[in-house]
Amino acid sequence: MVDRIIFVCTVLLAAVYLWATSKIPTLALGDPLGPKAFPQMLGIGLLIAAGMLLAEIIRGARNKAATEEKSEPFRFEKHHAVILAIIAGTAAYVFAFERLGYMLSTALYLLVMTHFFNRGRMLMNVLTSVLFAVISYLVFTQVLGVNLARGIVPF
Amino acid sequence: MDTFTHILNGFVVAMEPMNLWYTFLGVLMGTIIGVLPGIGPSAGIALLIPITYGMNPTSALIMMAGIYYGAKYGGSTTAILIRTPGEAASVMTSIDGYEMAKNGRAGAALAVSAIGSFIAGTIGVIGLTLFALPLTSMALKFGPAEYFTLMLFAMTAVSTLTGDSPAKGVIATILGLMIATIGIDLQSGQARFTMGVPEFLDGVGFVVVVVGLFAMAEVLRGLEDIFRGSSAQAMKITGKLWLTKEEWKRSIGPIWRGGIIGFVIGVLPGAGGTIASIMSYTTEKRLSKHPEEFGKGAIEGVAGPESANNSDTAGALVPLLTLGIPGGGATAVLLGAFIMYGVQPGPLLFQNKPDLVWGLINSMYIGNVMLVILNLPLIGLFVRLLYIPQGILYPLIVAISAIGAYAINGSTVDLWLILGFGVIGYVFDKTGIPVAPLVLSLVLGGMMEQSFRQAMTISSGDLKIFYGSTITVVLLAMSVISVLLPFIIPMLRKLGSKGDES
Missing domain, CATH: 1.10.287 (Helix Hairpins)
Structure with missing residues (x-):
């Protein structure tokens, strides 16, 4: 099929x-x-x-x-909905990337994703999301001279 | 004599403190990438290209090659401890390696793959050193028609040898060539297939395609697995990280044979590390006095394939460096990296930039020594990476991919492309269409069209130029054979089995 x-x-x-x-x-x-x-x-x-x-x-x-083998017809299952949700979430991230800036959009994206896929470890998720967004932004823009969208963040 | 001086000079270049540092960074990142599921060497190299822009090309390429061969070392760790190959070519290692770990011999399995990788990796680099020059002198005679047919052979071999369906491989190859035609045609200045998007005038960058197809698609697959609760847990390392005398005796043969098989398969286009390790596994099983142990934790089943997929990397660099034509997906990404740094691999590179070529090749001897240290005494550090929750790891890979893609042009078009190619890669994986042929033909597409048109200009429009010389005829014949092979083999098998019956 x-x-x-x-x-x-x-x-x-x-x-x-x-x-x-x-x-x-x-x-x-x-x-x-x-x-x-x-x-x-x-x-x-x-x-x-x-x-x-x-x-x-x-x-x-x-x-x-x-x-006499029959191929299974495609059935829409829960994990397909999950894939669509991940794609939609990532699309929202891309949409927000320049509008909110790298730091904010990345922190938000990571918070939402880890909340769903790394359940029950709130502190770990919040720390990783915020620290990764801030540190990677500073390292890439200040140390490596790579341009990342600043957005609405003043620095 | 001149060559010998170049080779010695290469060691001087490779030993410069700066280049030693980048060799170390490369093999370290390679090991990490190999251990972690979700991001392979292709995506890793592609993501580094925009970030390392403006670096000294020799150092940058030494580092990227380090990622390429280093990932094979790391891949075996994941295969042994979780039974999922951290890197595609480690798939055979996950059979007996995981069984050994279950039997309490994880330490021995990790040790034999690191030692085997080191010996075979070094065999591979020696092979690369020996075979590079004879091939370049042949490649100097190549004109556009020869190059066109050579690329045709590389593509047909890759498209029919990866995956189960040759037709799907060919579809993927042509899709890659089609993506390569997007943008301004360099010979006529005419814009083609840009669909009104100004960013497409420069063409669709291969970095975003590779990151999308390899990293983003893997994120979708990985998160799906987490949701279905089928992601695996890592085993603890048990037993000393060394071999008993008996195990050592059983491993040394497979390591040597694997090293040679891997190098030969690596030089040929199309096959690649996975096929090299499968071939080594079946060879060892056939030669073994106790084949029934295979699949239940036979050390030969780890030593052979692990060696084969490491010497394969050095073999695969032979056509890339001497002819400028990669024979698979990962080396195609490396070619893309070379081109981004303004370095065109091929016979002329050995004449014009011997320091760069030999510096790069000789850095691999040093890199292999570093890798065996990282992957034996220090293996415990990398195993910790396996305890990072995958629910955090995959979203981080998306963010890292976004950094790399945005760094190219500072444009969100590249981010949309990553997402789009991620979805395509995911769908391709579920429907059995291989992605490696697409990446290869995307990187080669521009060169292929150019050499085709140059050849036609030389011959003033006569197709005869493509079967005018011995080299082109041989290459065309090999292309035809590689297309027909998947059809001929089952037919021969049928004939053979009929013959047995009668």
């Missing part, structure tokens, strides 16, 4: 990529191939790869029919 979805996605992606390739304006300059030829090859290559996958799916289905 999963492989069939990958097959459809691959074909769609190849189609979009080939379409986008055709939109690249070409100016006849220097090299005989221009900027389009290589992407065209890649688009066609991806279609061929999709064909290879289709062959594998068909062969796999034949083998499965022989052993």
Whole structure:
């Protein structure tokens, strides 16, 4: 089942990529191939790869029919919701990164994440989150000269 | 004679206090990265690139190489004490290593992997020293057509040898090449596939792709495991950190054989450390007088694979340094690091910057000595890392990744890309699409297109140039074989089993 979805996605992606390739304006300059030829090859290559996958799916289905094994259908379970929540939380972190600044957004992100995934150790979580955010900010900006978003923090 | 002076000079460079310090930092970080689950050598090196920007290239590259080979030492500790490989190539070690730990021989298992890694790692570096120059003299004859076919071979080998499905490997490879086409085309100045995002004009940086695919995706997997309650606990080290005479006798053969197998596999593109350690394991099982002990704590099953995956790293540096073409995911990241420092590996590097190349190679002899000290007498320190709660570790990895990515351009676009590629990496892992081929082809993509177009310009548009010389024909043939191999092997097996029946 999963492989069939990958097959459809691959074909769609190849189609979009080939379409986008055709939109690249070409100016006849220097090299005989221009900027389009290589992407065209890649688009066609991806279609061929999709064909290879289709062959594998068909062969796999034949083998499965022989052993009478049934693939389990995808079921939405709790841990999938957890993954989505982590992605949403990390997206919020990225969103806040420049707006609140590195120190605040990182401290908040770490507090929330450790609260859920390292339960029952409040003191440890709060200390790690705050200390990591402050110390890493100071080390990277002051010692290593790496630029990190300051945000609404005055230093 | 000239070469010999260069090699000796390399030792002078490697022994400079500054470079000794960076060798130490590199192997120390490598050990830590290897021990900790969640961040591997590829992501570790990629994260260091923006932070070390502006450093002396020799020192920076010595440090990054240290992370690369040092991680293999650390990976075995996790494999033995928790049964999850801290680093992908330690997967074979986790079988017999963990069984030994359960039998109260954790100390011996850790000792044999550190000693084996040291001996085999040194065998690997000696091999690298010996084979580097003959290959560079061959590589000097390479034109764009030869380079194009060489890259094609590296990619086909990686895409069909990693993972179970060759088709998915090829899909990953082409996706990487497609990502590489995003940005301004250097030959015509034409912007391609930027989707209106100005940051994409410079292309999608490989650092964010690597950090996303390797670190962020691993965070998602790790946190999912914590939620499902399936993350494992570390065993205590039991027994002395040394071998009995009997164990030593049983290990020395596997260490030598593993070292040689690992180096050879490392030089070839595609296979890499995991396959090297599997090959060593099966070899030892076949040679053993008591194969039934394998899987139940046979010391040969730790000594061989652990040695193989260490000499593999030195082997993998051979094509990277001499030809400028990596044969796998981690060396592709190293190539990216070289390029960021304005250093182009390849035959000319040995002529133009012998100090850098030989300084780097010879620092590996010293690094291996440092590693055996870190991983034997000081192993207790690193084992403590395993007691850091993973619920804290994974969120910290996200924050560290954010620092590294933001440091590149000071733009949140790179942070979104990390998250996006993290999700892609997670989905790829669940659906069986390998990520190593994508990283390799992303790093090589620009060079591949360039050499293709240069070759076509030379031949004024005639494809004949790609099968015009012996080298290109051989490389093309090897590419075709590596694509067909996964289809031919099952067929041969079928034929073989039919032959047995009749």
